[in-house]
Amino acid sequence: RGEVMDSGPPESINFPAEEEKILQLWKDIDAFRNSLEQSKGRPRYTFYDGPPFATGLPHYGHILAGTIKDIVTRYAHQTGHYVERRFGWDCHGLPVEYEIDKTLGITGPDDVKKMGIDKYNAECRKIVMRYSEQWKFIVSRLGRWIDFDNDYKTLYPSFMESVWWVFKQIYEKGLVYRGFKVMPYSTACSTPLSNFESGQNYKDVVDPAVIVSFPLDESPEICLIAWTTTPWTLPSNFSLCVNPTLFYVKVKDLTTGRVYILMEKRLMALFKTEDEYEVLDRFEGKSLEGKSYEPLFSYFAEAKSRGAFRVLSDNYVTDDSGTGVVHQAPAFGEEDYRVCMAYDVIKKGERLVCPVDDSGRFTAEVTDFAGQYVKDADKNIMKHLKASGRLVHSGNFKHSYPFCWRSETPLIYRAVPSWFIKVEEIVDKLLVNNKKCYWVPEFVKEKRFHNWLESAHDWSVSRNRYWGTPIPIWASDDYEEVVCIGSVDELERLSGVHVTDLHRENVDHITIPSVTGRGVLRRVSEVFDCWFESGSMPYAQSHYPFEQKREFESAFPADFIAEGVDQTRGWFYTLLVISTALFDQPPYKNLIVNGLVLASDGRKMSKRLKNYPDPVDVVNQFGADALRLYLINSPVVRAETLRFQESGVKGVVKDVFLPWYNAYRFLLQNISRLQRENGVEFQYHEKSVGLSHNVMDRWILSFTQSLIKFVHKEMKAYRLYTVVPRLVKFIDMLTNWYVRSNRKRLKGEVGHQDCLDSLSMLFDVLFTMIRLMSPFTPFLTELLYQNMRQFIRETSTNQNTQSVHYLMIPSARDALIDVDIERAVQRMQSVIELGRVVRDRKTLPVKYPLQEVVVIHPDPQYLEDVQSLQGYIKEELNLRVVTTAKEREHYGVGLHAEPDHQELGRRLKSDFKSVAAAVRGLYSNDVFDISQTKPVERRQLL
Numbered sequence: 001r002g003e004v005m006d007s008g009p010p011e012s013i014n015f016p017a018e019e020e021k022i023l024q025l026w027k028d029i030d031a032f033r034n035s036l037e038q039s040k041g042r043p044r045y046t047f048y049d050g051p052p053f054a055t056g057l058p059h060y061g062h063i064l065a066g067t068i069k070d071i072v073t074r075y076a077h078q079t080g081h082y083v084e085r086r087f088g089w090d091c092h093g094l095p096v097e098y099e100i101d102k103t104l105g106i107t108g109p110d111d112v113k114k115m116g117i118d119k120y121n122a123e124c125r126k127i128v129m130r131y132s133e134q135w136k137f138i139v140s141r142l143g144r145w146i147d148f149d150n151d152y153k154t155l156y157p158s159f160m161e162s163v164w165w166v167f168k169q170i171y172e173k174g175l176v177y178r179g180f181k182v183m184p185y186s187t188a189c190s191t192p193l194s195n196f197e198s199g200q201n202y203k204d205v206v207d208p209a210v211i212v213s214f215p216l217d218e219s220p221e222i223c224l225i226a227w228t229t230t231p232w233t234l235p236s237n238f239s240l241c242v243n244p245t246l247f248y249v250k251v252k253d254l255t256t257g258r259v260y261i262l263m264e265k266r267l268m269a270l271f272k273t274e275d276e277y278e279v280l281d282r283f284e285g286k287s288l289e290g291k292s293y294e295p296l297f298s299y300f301a302e303a304k305s306r307g308a309f310r311v312l313s314d315n316y317v318t319d320d321s322g323t324g325v326v327h328q329a330p331a332f333g334e335e336d337y338r339v340c341m342a343y344d345v346i347k348k349g350e351r352l353v354c355p356v357d358d359s360g361r362f363t364a365e366v367t368d369f370a371g372q373y374v375k376d377a378d379k380n381i382m383k384h385l386k387a388s389g390r391l392v393h394s395g396n397f398k399h400s401y402p403f404c405w406r407s408e409t410p411l412i413y414r415a416v417p418s419w420f421i422k423v424e425e426i427v428d429k430l431l432v433n434n435k436k437c438y439w440v441p442e443f444v445k446e447k448r449f450h451n452w453l454e455s456a457h458d459w460s461v462s463r464n465r466y467w468g469t470p471i472p473i474w475a476s477d478d479y480e481e482v483v484c485i486g487s488v489d490e491l492e493r494l495s496g497v498h499v500t501d502l503h504r505e506n507v508d509h510i511t512i513p514s515v516t517g518r519g520v521l522r523r524v525s526e527v528f529d530c531w532f533e534s535g536s537m538p539y540a541q542s543h544y545p546f547e548q549k550r551e552f553e554s555a556f557p558a559d560f561i562a563e564g565v566d567q568t569r570g571w572f573y574t575l576l577v578i579s580t581a582l583f584d585q586p587p588y589k590n591l592i593v594n595g596l597v598l599a600s601d602g603r604k605m606s607k608r609l610k611n612y613p614d615p616v617d618v619v620n621q622f623g624a625d626a627l628r629l630y631l632i633n634s635p636v637v638r639a640e641t642l643r644f645q646e647s648g649v650k651g652v653v654k655d656v657f658l659p660w661y662n663a664y665r666f667l668l669q670n671i672s673r674l675q676r677e678n679g680v681e682f683q684y685h686e687k688s689v690g691l692s693h694n695v696m697d698r699w700i701l702s703f704t705q706s707l708i709k710f711v712h713k714e715m716k717a718y719r720l721y722t723v724v725p726r727l728v729k730f731i732d733m734l735t736n737w738y739v740r741s742n743r744k745r746l747k748g749e750v751g752h753q754d755c756l757d758s759l760s761m762l763f764d765v766l767f768t769m770i771r772l773m774s775p776f777t778p779f780l781t782e783l784l785y786q787n788m789r790q791f792i793r794e795t796s797t798n799q800n801t802q803s804v805h806y807l808m809i810p811s812a813r814d815a816l817i818d819v820d821i822e823r824a825v826q827r828m829q830s831v832i833e834l835g836r837v838v839r840d841r842k843t844l845p846v847k848y849p850l851q852e853v854v855v856i857h858p859d860p861q862y863l864e865d866v867q868s869l870q871g872y873i874k875e876e877l878n879l880r881v882v883t884t885a886k887e888r889e890h891y892g893v894g895l896h897a898e899p900d901h902q903e904l905g906r907r908l909k910s911d912f913k914s915v916a917a918a919v920r921g922l923y924s925n926d927v928f929d930i931s932q933t934k935p936v937e938r939r940q941l942l
Contacts (some may be wrong), residue, residue: 531545
């Protein structure tokens, strides 16, 4: 223990430097591991950590979520629980592969094939933990206690085997199928994406918009016209679609003389005024059904004999865009595929025309544009259509379009074979299980997440990639015999081959003999979507059910998880889907959702734009505690957005930490003085601090116990956004009211015993405050505790007290709570604050004494409270007399109402002006009645 100097702690403090010393202390005493060891045998509190990718550096979003997790798990530990905290790493998937593709110049599957999957995966393995040391440094520097040694990685064979087990359970429940489906597809990564992945990254783009003609076979001079923003899909056109019940018109273009058919409500898509066309006929869309037309291109003309190139009808065609005639390319549109399948334009089991390869380039079938990237081919296709006389109109169209979340390239929609989980079949169960979970804030659960679950689609869990957990399905060439493997032992039993690593290079060559005479079964080529792996982490991190079966089952579901609001379509969703499919129960009980941290200009934080300060620089300048408290004491904890302001972190240091430190410094200075001047040893006994005759002692003691009660109540409800403001307010009460009003007592100017009592009281309050705040500001509380420790008489020989984080957070002592005292002091504070305002307005500094202050209030109890504490009011405001009265009129006091512009403007919109004028026009008595909660007649406000 360090000795406290006679002069007490230094006047100035470098918080970041002190934090570095605390980090060393924690390292020296192995604080985190010791805290876990001490808590073994206590009730278990289960926490799951969502795994980040170590191929990128942590940003403020990670820091925020990590801080929330650290606060809640520290609090759980310090309220008597055993809390295992394991860090997780997402090691597979697109983020890793994309980096390798960029580095090695890989443009598609052929390049990987030439290189060899074994060599490709070896390159992926090399960079998986590229930034792991930076992650460990930043996470630890921010004070988060989490186990990096006993971590989990999605590439561990044990983790991958559990993922196989999870999939087999879902497969055996009949919830897995192989389907051909049009899906969002990343051409840069050569793989389909799930619906929730594609919804993560929409951007406003300007695409070409064309109207193209389709001459009817029965009357070539009459053309249906269709509109599209994807000209590259036109070579694959197989049909047109109209709405059967809406009206269409045959019109003559008076400028060109051509005759077109389009939806009546969409005439403005081609014509600006009615003078430009003549309506020749009007009819319902269903009358067009079955009519055939001339194909745009000849590439697939032979399909006409099989029912292609005709008009179909479906209600998905709307009257709010385009021409009301939709061009359909079944390989590149979900609705196109569905409608063409319904009309037998395409048939199950037959080859689907899809002349675009895995890298988004036209195949040799499309002779005019072979090898061209589809988006680049738009212009050439438009030129071709113009030359052939089929281009009616061209322009540009600005709209919101999905981009690949990893490569930042536009997605296309493409039909691909994929393995699906039947999410649509279990939507009702998902909704029920969601209701069993407690979310903070609740509106994210009730609205955003509920709506997402309600419209959930089947989940494509396969990816046509290499670095991931292989899908454990072995199938015959005709897919009539399929085996799903759930463990390494099962694979060995069926194939005779034992493996110790489950990546593709180790299992792709393994075959299983057919039991139906179909030769051998081979593994399907796909790997799992990395979201399936992270959604399986509750089971896979423990190698369930192969190990720790009883321990897992006794601690499932998790007591707590936390991530950003973007995970409503990510990790929160995949956890719930897999848990519901496996056990029909939610995987977590309590969940905190944080909002997004933006740059100070309101834009997304961008390394390229450099529009935000480096987190490490902020920590080095202000300290990790200041950054933690700034983030937690903001709207972002209520799932709202936060515009990060470095000045806000600085404000925490100035307004919270320095006053708190000064109160602690003042205490230790006076303990040193007391010991030096009186020759006594100051010893603090927590149980000996009780009722005092001093009203401010009784107030701060009661206020502290009320705070303890409030913190426990709100933390039990996971409402961090209510706890932190109350803690910050308490520091203000302690420093600006208790210490200020008791300086003479604390300095020994009122007598030795009074000094000892007040120092014991301040010590008790600060010691309580330190323990309450320790989950939130772990460094500063440790620093203060280490210097106060020498004065604390240890009552238990069994408890390790080397760190404040080993101590339990105290429970409230209800007997010490005095609501009357708290009420009276609050009213005294209001009078003093108003008195200061009046002095400031009248430019009357406190050094000039005043004869009298008059306090007017209709409540006799209020006036009695003020009178009981008038000594403090006189001293603070430099007064001779405090007079209380009920009669406003006697003193000529009137009340005036001012409208709250921001609040009323938001709620009243256009009515604000008239209501604001009425508010300003209220008479004094009206305002008084309102302040006493009496209703004001409606006519008075009109």
